[in-house]
Amino acid sequence: xxxxxxxxxxxxxxxxxxxxxxxxxxxxxxxxxxxxxxxxxxxxxxxxxxxxxxxxxxxxxxxxxxxxxxxxxxxxxxxxxxxxxxxxxxxxxxxxxxxxxxxxxxxxxxxxxxxxxxxxxxxxxxxxxxxxxxxxxxxxxxxxxxxxxxxxxxxxxxxxxxxxxxxxxxxxxxxxxxxxxxxxxxxxxxxxxxxxxxxxxxxxxxxxxxxxxxxxxxxxxxxxxxxxxxxxxxxxxxxxxxxxxxxxxxxxxxxxxxxxxxxxxxxxxxxxxxxxxxxxxxxxxxxxxxxxxxxxxxxxxxxxxxxxxxxxxxxxxxxxxxxxxx
Numbered sequence: 001x002x003x004x005x006x007x008x009x010x011x012x013x014x015x016x017x018x019x020x021x022x023x024x025x026x027x028x029x030x031x032x033x034x035x036x037x038x039x040x041x042x043x044x045x046x047x048x049x050x051x052x053x054x055x056x057x058x059x060x061x062x063x064x065x066x067x068x069x070x071x072x073x074x075x076x077x078x079x080x081x082x083x084x085x086x087x088x089x090x091x092x093x094x095x096x097x098x099x100x101x102x103x104x105x106x107x108x109x110x111x112x113x114x115x116x117x118x119x120x121x122x123x124x125x126x127x128x129x130x131x132x133x134x135x136x137x138x139x140x141x142x143x144x145x146x147x148x149x150x151x152x153x154x155x156x157x158x159x160x161x162x163x164x165x166x167x168x169x170x171x172x173x174x175x176x177x178x179x180x181x182x183x184x185x186x187x188x189x190x191x192x193x194x195x196x197x198x199x200x201x202x203x204x205x206x207x208x209x210x211x212x213x214x215x216x217x218x219x220x221x222x223x224x225x226x227x228x229x230x231x232x233x234x235x236x237x238x239x240x241x242x243x244x245x246x247x248x249x250x251x252x253x254x255x256x257x258x259x260x261x262x263x264x265x266x267x268x269x270x271x272x273x274x275x276x277x278x279x280x281x282x283x284x285x286x287x288x289x290x291x292x293x294x295x296x297x298x299x300x301x302x303x304x305x306x307x308x309x310x311x312x313x314x315x316x317x318x319x320x321x322x323x324x325x326x
Contacts, residue, residue, distance in 0.1 A: 012254065012264050012266045012270060015274060018274055019270055022281060023039075023277055026281035029285050030285050033281060033284045036161070037161060038284070040160075040161035040162065043166060043273065044163065045276040046276035047165050047166055047227060048224045048228055049243070049272045050268075051220045052221055052243055052244070052247035053220075053250035053271065054265050055069065056217055056220070056244070057176075057265060058180070058213045059213050060193075060257075060260065060263060061180070061193045061256065061261065061262070061263045062192050063260025064210070064213070065123060066108060066119070066123045066221075067120065068123040068124075068127040068130055069217065069240070069243065070127070070242060071129075071134065072130055072240075073221050073224050073239060074237055075225070076097050077226075077236065077239050079137060080093050080150075080226055080229055080235070081234070082137060082138070084145075085143055085145040085146065085147075087147065090147065090149050098219060101219045101220075101221060101222025101223075102215050102218065102222075104221075104222075105214045107126060108126055108214045109210060110211070111125075111126070112214065113207035127244075135237045137237070138237045140237065141237075142235060142237075143235030144235075146230075146233050151230045151233060154168070154226060154230035155230045155231060165227045165230070168227070169223075169269070173266075176216060176265050177265040177266065185209060188205075190262075192210065192260075193257075193260030193261035194260065246296070249296050250271035252300050253271035253299055254269070254270055255271075278295055278296075278299075
């Protein structure tokens, strides 16, 4: 049973090994890196990307993509900021923030399933629309006077350095992992990504489950938005610009195939923390921050190549096994 678990999650364990190696290397380069506060900071810095990444993982598994997650963040940030500034109770603000995410997911899903747009094109367009909407809601200015209770809901420390937003990330990751691995919706989402035509022929309502996938994606972005708002204390319409790249990188590093049909939430979360560990490591050793972009780009290419290499190896082994039998 243990060996089967390791086999099913082999890529996630590979990502874990990569994360541990990064921590080891930077710890040797700088003793400050392995201090408790710095390790907590790695987790803290990875939370927002973690929320975005576990959402976008679901969309990628279907064989699609969502380039609007950064702008979705911005809409939720300024929308919740306006509500909070007008003294709307925190619980209602959070619920409405999640509903904003659901609504945006429905829009993206509708464009992809009913209007038959390619996910890249559909979400590239909505990325601009939602960013513009964030500017319209906020009138192009930061929204101030966020309730202290809203900030505490996400930023309050449980123990030294460990905040509620880290717990929320864990909860959402578990919920999404259960849906993908234990529920019919998850089985169908994987089936659609592996072979959409075959999924249709087997009677799966492809449009419905793609819609669910994009709603899940936008819920992740909505949570990232609310965490960011609580962290900053102001509703910035510029927030989240370019964040989709890091989310895709985290998913790819964690073993999600950009071709669809394969991916694990555990691997994605580890991928988000791997990026965070790398970024903070570069800062600790005082390397110019723009090297981060080069490093992340190389990691995306390497992670994608590993998927291709793995597929080639599996195909060769299958052919060899078949030739031995014959």
